Amino acid sequence: MFRLLIPAIATSLALSNFVAAWSLTDTFQGSGFLNDFSFFTGTDPTSGRVVYVSKSTAQNKGLAYVQNGNFIARVDNTTTLSSSGAGRNSIRISSNKQWGQHVSIYNILHMPHGCATWPAVWERGDNWPAGGEIDIVEGVNNQASDSVTLHTSSGCSMPASRTMTGTHTGLVCDSSKTSNAGCGVTINDGSSYGTGFNNNGGGWYAVERSSTFIKVWFWARDSSSVPSEVRNGAGSINPGNWGVPDAYFPNTNCNIDSHFGPANIIINIDLCGSWAGSAYGSSGCPGSCDSYVNSNPAAFTSAYFSFAWVKVYQ
Numbered sequence: 001m002f003r004l005l006i007p008a009i010a011t012s013l014a015l016s017n018f019v020a021a022w023s024l025t026d027t028f029q030g031s032g033f034l035n036d037f038s039f040f041t042g043t044d045p046t047s048g049r050v051v052y053v054s055k056s057t058a059q060n061k062g063l064a065y066v067q068n069g070n071f072i073a074r075v076d077n078t079t080t081l082s083s084s085g086a087g088r089n090s091i092r093i094s095s096n097k098q099w100g101q102h103v104s105i106y107n108i109l110h111m112p113h114g115c116a117t118w119p120a121v122w123e124r125g126d127n128w129p130a131g132g133e134i135d136i137v138e139g140v141n142n143q144a145s146d147s148v149t150l151h152t153s154s155g156c157s158m159p160a161s162r163t164m165t166g167t168h169t170g171l172v173c174d175s176s177k178t179s180n181a182g183c184g185v186t187i188n189d190g191s192s193y194g195t196g197f198n199n200n201g202g203g204w205y206a207v208e209r210s211s212t213f214i215k216v217w218f219w220a221r222d223s224s225s226v227p228s229e230v231r232n233g234a235g236s237i238n239p240g241n242w243g244v245p246d247a248y249f250p251n252t253n254c255n256i257d258s259h260f261g262p263a264n265i266i267i268n269i270d271l272c273g274s275w276a277g278s279a280y281g282s283s284g285c286p287g288s289c290d291s292y293v294n295s296n297p298a299a300f301t302s303a304y305f306s307f308a309w310v311k312v313y314q
């Protein structure tokens with residue numbers, strides 16, 4: 001790992017004026033998502049009404065492809081399903097590479113939304129929950145803004161009072177103590193998720209994971225405060241200059257290094273299952289989640305991710 005110390009004020013040698021910079025190590029763009037990620041084809045661990053298809057099936061059925069340089073991953077929107085048969089074809093991909101301490105920037109143009117959908121962009125360590133999980137983009141049904149959540153093994157919690165713009169929804173990260181709710185933070189920005197995100201051309205999410213904290217930022221496409229190094233995916237970045245994060249998880253009551261191991265980036269679109277399914281009834285959506293998925297293929301036309309790129313810095 002390369003972490004350069006660059007003087008923020010060139011004439012000063014005072015340590016407080018040094019800002020940690022991170023250097024670009026990995027770029028995923030276009031077909032890079034097809035080549036550098038693996039398609040998960042196992043049974044959905046969260047019991048969704050989906051079948052996660054292989055790379056060849058995804059490509060043959062037009063569920064994973066490159067369009068205008070952007071990577072598209074989508075749910076089948078043409079098949080009416082039998083209630084006794086398998087779920088709707090969808091995508092779950094995992095980066096072949098893992099990262100420990102790092103910064104990742106996700107430049108996303110469109111995300112799935114609407115009844116039954118449960119899209120997620122997350123970073124997951126090995127031997128869950130031992131290796132930890134950081135959910136960066138996640139929500140269900142008609143959720144109005146993004147949920148950022150950590151899931152860990154025991155011994156990790158967050159202080160109620162933190163310097164962040166988001167609102168905490170849980171302070172215990174230990175998944176075994178919270179029915180796997182984890183310690184979440186809602187981003188207070190309607191353009192961070194779903195229709196608000198898509199109508200605005202999406203935006204950028206960034207994660208900084210160090211020994212002392214995990215921070216997550218979101219900037220809408222039309223935000224005037226998106227750092228130019230984020231917008232451009234610069235070769236070297238200084239998150240210390242990015243301002244107050246939307247979600248801040250300090251190491252006060254959580255040893256970050258021991259609760260978070262080397263992690264893969266995962267992108268998936270679930271339907272129903274343990275979160276979207278259980279929240280479906282209170283989401284204003286019609287009927288039952290599984291039957292909605294079975295009988296309304298065209299409702300999933302907007303259930304797709306479009307990624308301009310993902311960049312990782314170390």
Ligand SMILES: *[C@@H]1O[C@H](CO)[C@@H](O)[C@H](O)[C@H]1NC(C)=O
Nearest residue numbers: 077078297298299300301302
């Ligand atoms: C399915 O999605 C594709 C891609 O957006 C769209 O062109 C097509 O019209 C959709 N099909 C149905 C039946 O809605």
